[in-house]
Amino acid sequence: MMRILLFLATNLAVVLIANITLSLFGFNGFMTTNGIDLNLDQLLIFCAVFGFAGSLISLFISKWMAKMSTNIQVINQPRTRHEQWLLQTAEQLSREAGIKMPEVGIFPAYEANAFATGWNKNDALVAVSQGMLERFSYDEVKAVLAHEIGHVANGDMVTLALVQGVVNTFVMFFARIVGNFVDKALFKNEEGHGIAYFAATVFAEVVLGFLASAITMWFSRRREFRADEVGACLAGTRAMVAALQHLRSEQGLPVSMPNSLIAFGINSGIKQGFTRIFMSHPPLEERIDALRQLDL
Template sequence: MNMIRTAMLLAFMTALFMGVGYLVGGTGGMMIAFVVAAGMNLFSYWNAEKMVLKMHHAREVDERSAPEYYGIVRDLARNAGLPMPRVFIIENQQPNAFATGRNPENAAVAATTGLLSRLSPEEVAGVMAHELAHVQNRDTLTMTITATIAGAISMLANFALFFGGGRNNNPLGFIGVLIAIIVAPLAAMMVQMAISRTREYAADRRGAEICGQPLWLASALNKIARSARQIVNEDAERNPSTAHMFIINPLSGQNMDNLFSTHPDTGNRIAALQAMVQGGGTASAPSAGGSGIEGPWVQARRQRKGPWS
């Protein structure tokens, strides 16, 4: 099912990219866009996660450089029955996190310094369990490729703004340029919204099962949402096509209209997690039969209130 969904997404985004090419340069522009899109799809499959991590200036850490944070991810990955992902830290005061990678064997998780400094170890565990749920559900490939192509569509639309509209190339003239500038990026945004909104609830639920405590994630979501409205994420503002990858919309501090939010309402997500507790879903067994999240990282954090990184 995930392979079919990914294939359909790639087909739609490729068609959208070709459509913008047609509006900018007619049939010739469409063919060039097709070649570019085909190459971009292939490149994105193998390299998109590296591009996203670079966009946000993420640095890789290990057990020696960030023992507590790394330990959280290691214990949760074991509980979920997942290979150990690469672990990154983003120097950014806005608390947030995302996962990326084409499959669980080539996955990476990233958390901001703001998240690691403002949240408790239990809340960090809830967030990272959510991100590992995306990895386990194989959402990361779809989300990462969408970010790459959506960014390319926006760039092509900007190109149309400055160079499109000529009668010799553009069959629809200035109207075609307007469509390329407005409609195509909006359509790409709608795809991002549809993907993120439908997958966030599933990742919340599976993440709560992985860490065993839905309220840890609920508390984290509440803190992240409040801080995201107050702290600007400069890298996310420069690369808005990656917004849907984060656990909370990193652009919400810029007066984003809820209608065009890439994420479901945080209050609804918290309510769903609270309903798991009321329904007795507080500690579903991890898929790998792990021993729970009461690991060495919790004990170390309680004994020594040192920095995460």
């Protein structure tokens, strides 16, 4: 979940800052036909350019953001047997997955946690928590690494960026339509865009962006199943299931990081309804059941 949250937060910040800056400098005038009415064709092009720019910038700085936010210690020269094994295992799994070996790191956290990020499959970062290394067996850690390398090999971050670019485009597009409606219909402003337009647009972008994140989360959940399949292929189905079961057994234990930073998929039970659509990972029970049905 960590890579998803970092990506979405960075993406939202980039888009909002770009929107506010462009509005302050009067670039919204290019999206009107007579200074008042919106030109929907130009508006859509404008939103697509800046919507995809936000997601691509987030993608390109994702590895840097992950390093800064989690205090990762990238392993360049292994100092312990754990680090030596981690590098060797990552190298083996990457070779079998057909990608260049990613940077490998360890971050200080008690809970079992791991994530992968990076702008392409040959320039990625894979990291595991210190707690996972201390409490999980080598086979289980290998399965977790294989899962994360599966994300890299499947190009999940790039695909996520493209999906988010589309989401950004339509969020910005409809937010400006809402802003224009509020400005003209409710505040009766007929002399160009007033303060109501800008305030309503920003508010609508935040609300629509939150609601539209359900699309990104749905995509993320689908990709988790695929990454589990890669993990099972590379490390063995039994090891992959064992890793997920170990994660499930540790649910509810005290942790040293906020729940919002849980990455590999620790979810408390099968959630339903409104909450479920905003989950970045499927419940562990569903993932275990899906793995048991694989014929590998």
